[in-house]
Amino acid sequence: MRDVSIIGIxxxxxxEHWERSLRHLAYxxxxxxxxxxxxxxxxxxxxxxxxxxEISGQSHLGxxxxxxxxxxxxxxxxxxxxxxxxxxxxxxGYTAVASGLRDIVICVGVEKMxxxxxxxxxxSLAQAADTDYEGAHGISFVALNALLMCxxxxxxxxxxxxxxxxxxxAHANAVGNPNAMFRRPITLEAFKRAGMVADPINLLDSSPMxxxxxxLVLCPWDRAREFSDKAVRIAxxxxxxxxxxxxxxxxPLWLQASEDSxxxxxxxxxxxxxxxxxxxxxxxxxxxxxLSLEGAGFAERxxxxxxxxxxxIRPDGHIPVCTMGGLxxxxxxxxxxxxxxxxxxxxQLRGAAGECQIPNARLAMTQNIGxxxxxxxTHILTNDE
Amino acid sequence: MRDVSIIGIxxxxxxEHWERSLRHLAYxxxxxxxxxxxxxxxxxxxxxxxxxxEISGQSHLGxxxxxxxxxxxxxxxxxxxxxxxxxxxxxxGYTAVASGLRDIVICVGVEKMxxxxxxxxxxSLAQAADTDYEGAHGISFVALNALLMCxxxxxxxxxxxxxxxxxxxAHANAVGNPNAMFRRPITLEAFKRAGMVADPINLLDSSPMxxxxxxLVLCPWDRAREFSDKAVRIAxxxxxxxxxxxxxxxxPLWLQASEDSxxxxxxxxxxxxxxxxxxxxxxxxxxxxxLSLEGAGFAERxxxxxxxxxxxIRPDGHIPVCTMGGLxxxxxxxxxxxxxxxxxxxxQLRGAAGECQIPNARLAMTQNIGxxxxxxxTHILTNDE
Numbered sequence: 001m002r003d004v005s006i007i008g009i010x011x012x013x014x015x016e017h018w019e020r021s022l023r024h025l026a027y028x029x030x031x032x033x034x035x036x037x038x039x040x041x042x043x044x045x046x047x048x049x050x051x052x053x054e055i056s057g058q059s060h061l062g063x064x065x066x067x068x069x070x071x072x073x074x075x076x077x078x079x080x081x082x083x084x085x086x087x088x089x090x091x092x093g094y095t096a097v098a099s100g101l102r103d104i105v106i107c108v109g110v111e112k113m114x115x116x117x118x119x120x121x122x123x124s125l126a127q128a129a130d131t132d133y134e135g136a137h138g139i140s141f142v143a144l145n146a147l148l149m150c151x152x153x154x155x156x157x158x159x160x161x162x163x164x165x166x167x168x169x170a171h172a173n174a175v176g177n178p179n180a181m182f183r184r185p186i187t188l189e190a191f192k193r194a195g196m197v198a199d200p201i202n203l204l205d206s207s208p209m210x211x212x213x214x215x216l217v218l219c220p221w222d223r224a225r226e227f228s229d230k231a232v233r234i235a236x237x238x239x240x241x242x243x244x245x246x247x248x249x250x251x252p253l254w255l256q257a258s259e260d261s262x263x264x265x266x267x268x269x270x271x272x273x274x275x276x277x278x279x280x281x282x283x284x285x286x287x288x289x290x291l292s293l294e295g296a297g298f299a300e301r302x303x304x305x306x307x308x309x310x311x312x313i314r315p316d317g318h319i320p321v322c323t324m325g326g327l328x329x330x331x332x333x334x335x336x337x338x339x340x341x342x343x344x345x346x347x348q349l350r351g352a353a354g355e356c357q358i359p360n361a362r363l364a365m366t367q368n369i370g371x372x373x374x375x376x377x378t379h380i381l382t383n384d385e
Numbered sequence: 386m387r388d389v390s391i392i393g394i395x396x397x398x399x400x401e402h403w404e405r406s407l408r409h410l411a412y413x414x415x416x417x418x419x420x421x422x423x424x425x426x427x428x429x430x431x432x433x434x435x436x437x438x439e440i441s442g443q444s445h446l447g448x449x450x451x452x453x454x455x456x457x458x459x460x461x462x463x464x465x466x467x468x469x470x471x472x473x474x475x476x477x478g479y480t481a482v483a484s485g486l487r488d489i490v491i492c493v494g495v496e497k498m499x500x501x502x503x504x505x506x507x508x509s510l511a512q513a514a515d516t517d518y519e520g521a522h523g524i525s526f527v528a529l530n531a532l533l534m535c536x537x538x539x540x541x542x543x544x545x546x547x548x549x550x551x552x553x554x555a556h557a558n559a560v561g562n563p564n565a566m567f568r569r570p571i572t573l574e575a576f577k578r579a580g581m582v583a584d585p586i587n588l589l590d591s592s593p594m595x596x597x598x599x600x601l602v603l604c605p606w607d608r609a610r611e612f613s614d615k616a617v618r619i620a621x622x623x624x625x626x627x628x629x630x631x632x633x634x635x636x637p638l639w640l641q642a643s644e645d646s647x648x649x650x651x652x653x654x655x656x657x658x659x660x661x662x663x664x665x666x667x668x669x670x671x672x673x674x675x676l677s678l679e680g681a682g683f684a685e686r687x688x689x690x691x692x693x694x695x696x697x698i699r700p701d702g703h704i705p706v707c708t709m710g711g712l713x714x715x716x717x718x719x720x721x722x723x724x725x726x727x728x729x730x731x732x733q734l735r736g737a738a739g740e741c742q743i744p745n746a747r748l749a750m751t752q753n754i755g756x757x758x759x760x761x762x763t764h765i766l767t768n769d770e
Binding site (some may be wrong): 023053056059060062066067072074076078079080081082088091095096099101123125127128129131132135239242243250255257260370371 | 386406408435436438439441442443444445446447448449451452457459461462463464465466467473476477480481483484485486508509512513514515517520570623624625626627628629633641642645662691755756759760
């Protein structure tokens, strides 16, 4: 297998894009990434998306977006793993380049959630869970996460307020990210007072639905210099799954797929948690941030929340997370989130993260979670040669 | 890149499976394929499916089906390319094994179309076309194909009856396939008298909606003998795309992606159309069978229908097609069709096709078409070592 580099990145601002359709958003990100890489053609495209069928009435995104991006005829396909679709598309692209099958590959995550004319968004998001055994009871996706958060608070004797640091950090970081949806800080008081969504998850525990697209251009590591002097190498790439239903897990408070995918990525990269300079984790809800930190080895079981409470996740902490705002404040266009995380990690490793820059970042990790942890994709990126 | 072999196959009968859900169908096919390969574990799973979100309210099939098949934890993801999703999943599995990333991979196509409680099937199928520019006019997928068939009949001065051979051959072949949906022959008279669906496409030009799942186990060619003495090698694998909208094509009667993907597959396999012993083509509608034969080089432009009219596509003809019934008579569970085609090609190359057996089959080709030709995936299989 060949080493793989990222030689181009592109993204749209995350937000409500009433004037841009699904294909336009994808085009904007792809065109920016191709321009960044200085390429005019590509060999293949992998599109990460969850709900285009339900919300936009459009399947068959591979051919659609490849054509609309001016790449008619190339191999192109959609990859779906619920909220982990974006990173799953990057992993598909990584595999194609690593195999020797393809040289120049574009991975684009795109989601258009505001065109929800049939009010199907809540039911569509619940499709990330087990429809027959969870959804059948009428439970929404946020309610499933609320059950997890309840259990976390009970088992580990922590309060709702103990999660505040995740959201406060995310919002503080988003201020410096021109592509973030919510570029304003929040206070502890605001976090405590926010309206309830599904007890104990309130509005400021929750990432917002949004439109957006983010894209990457991959090529073999030994060709990266042809295109870019700021290429970033994919040192580790791994995907693992778990059962879809939370009630089927041995321990609902342990993300086995986080441990497994992070473990494989660490092994491939030859590093461990202590070596990681920043971690773009999947803070769809604050409890998921805590569980992700634990699963990936940054905290002991039941102690992930402490990294937020004591400031360790802030830009000057031991393990900065959500450095560009995370899902909470950059926004969570579901199938695009995984590509946003990787694009932002590349920005950090290039030293091009502006006000969000983590000084001397050399190793960045991303973890994209599908459903309540049933698919987890971990990538480790480095600017070391 | 490593050579890749198919060491196990499994399939459910195609039909209306009121007693089996999406996950059960997938399980049945996967369990059969694993048993056939003599394996109890796999490294990764690629699920081909188009419309589980719309029809079954279930996204996130990778984790769901891997877990339900007893493979909790492995890498698993859904691949979607409309009606070409099945072969696209096989191509994803092929890439993973060829790369050296994975050794034992399961590819499963599954579609559950009968649980259409919201009557969304027709609109869901239309999502294979361009929703904004084709679907917006209210055109259904069969109507799009009817426009193509009209144009074909006009340009090449052929009659509706000239297409009859495709359906008659498919139904005749399905009689010998215990997994086919319609195991009964049809006559020319029946073809001519069949009820109109979208002029000029009538019921016997059209493949039926159905439930079904088909699965394959892949491994590196140099390990195939560990598992099976009837392994089949993937000699060529290629995917190409075209624009989604027919009106955007330079020539609506030419499947450029058929020519491109077949061309790449021929090149990789080092063979040409004259070497192919049987061709499992995508006869969703009779006109698509004619266009596929032309695009893949078995007939000149405008002459694909002649192969049906003169019997060349029959089991004893120059290029047998739809040897197990094709989409027309085996049935067309959309996202599973591509895997059924490849499973059937393996049956032929193993000499295990029963009454459908093509004598001395050495090279089999499959072509799976998404939309009206916007994604086309071609595989060439061989039992030569």
